Amino acid sequence: MNRFSLASVCVGSLVLGACDKKAPAPPLAMASSSVETVPVVSRTLDTVDRLPAQLLPYEMVDVYPKVTGFLEEIRVDVGSQVKQGDFLMRLSAPELLARKAQAHAALQSAESQLTTVRAKLAADEGTYKHLAQAAQTPGVVAANDLAIAQQTVEADRGSVGAAEHNVRAARDTLREVAQIEAYLTIYAPFNATVTRRNLHPGALVGPAAGQPSAIPIIQLVDVDRLRLVVPVPEADVGAIRDGQEVAFSVPAYLGEIFRAPIARVSHDIDLKTRTMHIELDVPNTDKRLSPGAFATVSWPVTRDRPTLFVPTSAMASDQQRTFVIRIANGVAEWMVVQTGHSANGEIEVVGDLRPGDAVVRNATDSIRNGEKVNKHPSADASPTNGEHR
Numbered sequence: 001m002n003r004f005s006l007a008s009v010c011v012g013s014l015v016l017g018a019c020d021k022k023a024p025a026p027p028l029a030m031a032s033s034s035v036e037t038v039p040v041v042s043r044t045l046d047t048v049d050r051l052p053a054q055l056l057p058y059e060m061v062d063v064y065p066k067v068t069g070f071l072e073e074i075r076v077d078v079g080s081q082v083k084q085g086d087f088l089m090r091l092s093a094p095e096l097l098a099r100k101a102q103a104h105a106a107l108q109s110a111e112s113q114l115t116t117v118r119a120k121l122a123a124d125e126g127t128y129k130h131l132a133q134a135a136q137t138p139g140v141v142a143a144n145d146l147a148i149a150q151q152t153v154e155a156d157r158g159s160v161g162a163a164e165h166n167v168r169a170a171r172d173t174l175r176e177v178a179q180i181e182a183y184l185t186i187y188a189p190f191n192a193t194v195t196r197r198n199l200h201p202g203a204l205v206g207p208a209a210g211q212p213s214a215i216p217i218i219q220l221v222d223v224d225r226l227r228l229v230v231p232v233p234e235a236d237v238g239a240i241r242d243g244q245e246v247a248f249s250v251p252a253y254l255g256e257i258f259r260a261p262i263a264r265v266s267h268d269i270d271l272k273t274r275t276m277h278i279e280l281d282v283p284n285t286d287k288r289l290s291p292g293a294f295a296t297v298s299w300p301v302t303r304d305r306p307t308l309f310v311p312t313s314a315m316a317s318d319q320q321r322t323f324v325i326r327i328a329n330g331v332a333e334w335m336v337v338q339t340g341h342s343a344n345g346e347i348e349v350v351g352d353l354r355p356g357d358a359v360v361r362n363a364t365d366s367i368r369n370g371e372k373v374n375k376h377p378s379a380d381a382s383p384t385n386g387e388h389r
Helices: 003-016 094-134 143-182 234-239
Strands: 033-039 041-043 046-057 060-063 069-074 087-092 185-187 192-197 218-221 225-233 245-249 258-269 275-283 294-302 307-311 322-328 331-343 346-351 358-360 373-377
Touching (some): 225 234
Antiparallel strands (some): 087 185, 225 275, 322 331
């Protein structure tokens, strides 16, 4: 064998492993990806949402006159405290005074006419009775005269009825004018504070009906009790309880917490905002709080049964679904879920999951459904259940 043949054998031996006892190992299969997992936890939701709200007056009214007239006198100004029934202002209306005088004169005329026709009726009734007695003697009174006297009495009675109707109508007119005249004096409808005064004596004022540009004379606001109006998100309305006290704060008193009970629930979801209108009654006899102020409400959110929680980072989605990735027997499974309330970095989920299931902490759709993965539990994951507060 020449050296060329020997070299060929050695080369062949290298391929077969005969010339070197330490042949290289075959390449390994690609290893599965490794993911960090956390357990699904069952907890009873008991947390607080911070919701924006607004303080509104319990009662508020813009005071307009009911009749047109001149503002003659006004006894209140901005900041005045009034009680129900207190005198506020007086108007004057010369045309109304003329109508009242005319109505009074019409009533006097109607009463005078009634007196006249009643007197005539009484006289004609006396004549008729005298003739009727005389007619009992044959030939003393003609039958025609007796009939005419009777017809006269009947006509007088009709005149009296008409006159009485005129008197009632005149009295109604005078009463109506008197009622309108009473509108010239305006009294406080409830205990309130005057928060706005727009007009002064001498101003011509009139009813607001049909006049969008009409200006109220004053504005009255009940500041002793306020309404705290809270638009509660649809997802949080399940925990509403009438009478339950709720805490809130206002910017004017930084760090101070106020409390008020739930008083009124609209039981209607606003289709635009997906919120429910809730009102709290806020006592304010010390007048520290101001109507119109914004507030931040600590709204309690609870459940009457435990629900499942995962970290918010464990949620993933594509264009069709929202899911978490459960790792079972080394295989990734996309589990479609519905989400609920989120708090403290966790979110409620509803789906085919059980407490203790291992889900990927940082889920992404790059981990495909059915992919084999190696899991290692998160160092801060706690397998125990607890209360979510």
